[in-house]
Amino acid sequence: MAASSASSSAADPAAALDALVAAKGPLASSAAAQRDDAIERFEANLEQARAEIQEANAAECARAEADGLSAPLLRRLRLDGRHYDGMLASLRALRALPDPIGGVFDESEQPSGITTARMRVPLGVICFIYESRPAVTADGAALCVKSGNAAILRGGKEALQSNLLIAAQMDRALKEAGLPAAVAMLPTADRAPLDAILADPRIDMVIPRGGPGLVRKVKETARCMVLAHLDGNCHVYVAASADLAMARRIAVNAKIGNPSTCNAAESLLVHEDAAAALLPPLAAELAAKGVVLRGCEATRALLGDAAEAAAEEDWGREYLDLVLSCKIVPDTAAAIAWINRYGSHHTDCIVSGDAAEQQRFCREVDSSSVLVNTSTRFADGYEYGLGAETGISTGKFHARGPVGLEGLTTAKWVVRSAGAVRE
Amino acid sequence: MAASSASSSAADPAAALDALVAAKGPLASSAAAQRDDAIERFEANLEQARAEIQEANAAECARAEADGLSAPLLRRLRLDGRHYDGMLASLRALRALPDPIGGVFDESEQPSGITTARMRVPLGVICFIYESRPAVTADGAALCVKSGNAAILRGGKEALQSNLLIAAQMDRALKEAGLPAAVAMLPTADRAPLDAILADPRIDMVIPRGGPGLVRKVKETARCMVLAHLDGNCHVYVAASADLAMARRIAVNAKIGNPSTCNAAESLLVHEDAAAALLPPLAAELAAKGVVLRGCEATRALLGDAAEAAAEEDWGREYLDLVLSCKIVPDTAAAIAWINRYGSHHTDCIVSGDAAEQQRFCREVDSSSVLVNTSTRFADGYEYGLGAETGISTGKFHARGPVGLEGLTTAKWVVRSAGAVRE
Known part of the structure; x- marks a missing residue:
């Protein structure tokens, strides 16, 4: 040899x-x-x-x-x-x-x-x-x-x-x-x-x-x-204007499609006006699929024992597992600031029916991929039509994203x- | 205030x-x-x-x-x-x-x-x-x-x-x-x-x-x-196939157009087959304009006292002054290797009448700007039509050149x- x-x-x-x-x-x-x-x-x-x-x-x-x-x-x-x-x-x-x-x-x-x-x-x-x-x-x-x-x-x-x-x-x-x-x-x-x-x-x-x-x-x-990318703490943000059935489908796919990949969602952000209608059925569906929710106080007020209490370190974590943190936010600006603070600049998604809100999210979220009404699971060189994948970069220079x-x-x-x- | x-x-x-x-x-x-x-x-x-x-x-x-x-x-x-x-x-x-x-x-x-x-x-x-x-x-x-x-x-x-x-x-x-x-x-x-x-x-x-x-x-x-760029050690390489009148015009302009800028030529490379016809009249013209030549042995054999002897450190220097180093090379491959060794990856020019030779120079010279039959003085954001110049970068990533x-x-x-x- x-x-x-x-x-x-x-x-x-x-x-x-x-x-x-x-x-x-x-x-x-x-x-x-x-x-x-x-x-x-x-x-x-x-x-x-x-x-x-x-x-x-x-x-x-x-x-x-x-x-x-x-x-x-x-x-x-x-x-x-x-x-x-x-x-x-x-x-x-x-x-x-x-x-x-x-x-x-x-x-x-x-x-x-x-x-x-x-x-x-x-x-x-x-x-x-x-x-x-x-x-x-x-x-x-x-x-x-x-x-x-x-x-x-x-x-x-x-x-x-x-x-x-x-x-x-x-x-x-x-x-x-x-x-x-x-x-x-x-x-x-x-x-x-x-x-x-x-x-x-x-x-x-x-x-x-x-x-x-x-x-x-x-x-x-x-x-x-x-x-390179260090980790993928990807968010799905559900705006008040979202189609809630779509939001639920995307959140579930983004979490359980393949939890061990870097484009899996690790954190769910929900506008406070959408929380009451979205979270209880979504939490039930996720629980049925074995996902553990770790929620903020407002989430737990809504879901009770269906969500564990999230600790500060949960917000920045890449679980690579059937765990999802969940935070209720007052508005889209708060969601953007949250993602820029706790995210990993990898891939973040907004579910929204409002074009201006989508545009603001796209321009202000400082991530290599910003997805509108699309599961984070698509962040991948082959899905993006590159024909090959050398890697995913979360830096802002040279090559960004897949x-x-x-x-x-x-x-x-x-x-x-x-x-x-x-x- | x-x-x-x-x-x-x-x-x-x-x-x-x-x-x-x-x-x-x-x-x-x-x-x-x-x-x-x-x-x-x-x-x-x-x-x-x-x-x-x-x-x-x-x-x-x-x-x-x-x-x-x-x-x-x-x-x-x-x-x-x-x-x-x-x-x-x-x-x-x-x-x-x-x-x-x-x-x-x-x-x-x-x-x-x-x-x-x-x-x-x-x-x-x-x-x-x-x-x-x-x-x-x-x-x-x-x-x-x-x-x-x-x-x-x-x-x-x-x-x-x-x-x-x-x-x-x-x-x-x-x-x-x-x-x-x-x-x-x-x-x-x-x-x-x-x-x-x-x-x-x-x-x-x-x-x-x-x-x-x-x-x-x-x-x-x-x-x-x-x-940023650290310095601009720009070369003009005159190939055997060059139009020698053009080569002379470009070398003079590249050196004396504005010697204090980073896109001024600091080094002249000449194919050995072009040296005898190009160098004596070019050296006389440069001398008349106050330029000091520092040549390799072959250059001095040709020009005698019209060129000072170049030391090893001359090859990597950015003079920003009326000084030009001069090296006679056996072929285009040697010119390319020389530029990649001593240059600063800023701007390098080939004067050549041969398309394949031009193409090889363009692909292999590892510089932010490669110029064919064009004075190095053009390496500039405004000349390149950018409308503004933030700087010139000699790195390979993000933004390269002007x-x-x-x-x-x-x-x-x-x-x-x-x-x-x-x-």
């Missing part, structure tokens, strides 16, 4: 970065067909190496289980037939997307006679850091190759052998396609090489994929742009003329 | 920030006409207070001169009739620009039936830090109001009274226009309040306008996005449907 993965393993992170930096130019200039060819060969190589990779993964799963890895991490570590097929299907879908680089936009002739335009180009070198899931190795590598970026990958230590084998297939594919070695995998035994990478100015962006612990650590350490391939690019100015000089 | 400026002076930075944060919502929701009205009233108030402000400025200029302020800083401090008129003209031009916020783009109906779109919104609170020039107080305040942002301003201590008086006119204008107090001026006597501001997570972006010392300090201290009003905004996702839930 060591032999087949040697070339894509970055035992010396500094040397690995030198090679990735050298790969930047040829990658940035490469034709889309060549990068797509590399991804197609990657798929073929993964198909060919399927038995070897799944065997390594099965051994790692057995070892991790014996070592007492938690059930959710163990689930993510597993690369069985269905997951393997899913990994390959993602690569095919990515390959089919249009080339994200080289495109020129905003072309404009200026009064001086020069022509200004903007060109999409790769960022340079991107570092993916993730926990046990080995499919991210394939996904991260292919996202970077598709977008003309070099990639340095660091997965969880329990998946190291599967990761190295997967990365080796990309390494081979790049060679076969005539592209430079643009993907390197960090050995994960110790933390020091990762810290060195995060402090290296040659890294253009870090994308941590994992729990809040990982994301927080990366955000604290990295000197460059970090594309991020597709464009988030792995930047735009430079390209100016042309026939020898113009400025007087 | 103290009385008229009290409300816009932020003696307690933390309290000032509280007020600015409270202003964010109403500003983000305000109509364009209301923000333009505030800027128009600001112009009128500045016209009315012209004598008082110019008197304060004259006193500050006299004091600074007596204190031995350097000639360039003294020049920037001066707000005489012509500068005052220029300040007002800039405000009128800014007011005439289209509203940069609220616009919706990339609207798209998804297969699920939801409609996704992106909406331009203000960033929130922006901090402008600048050196002596008091007109930046007017410019920074108006750029922020136009784009719906709150602003905290910090000018040089030698211009404090003029700055406070100018900020007070905006304060009055905002009140008159029915907008919240969205602009605060930091007293500049000591450094501590500024450090506190730069570390405050409620600041969304810092824009330092000044020399490399100021920019470096801000970049090291700030926790948020810094929109930045207009859009750089003071971000885009959030806005999703609408008639109650869609996700299965």
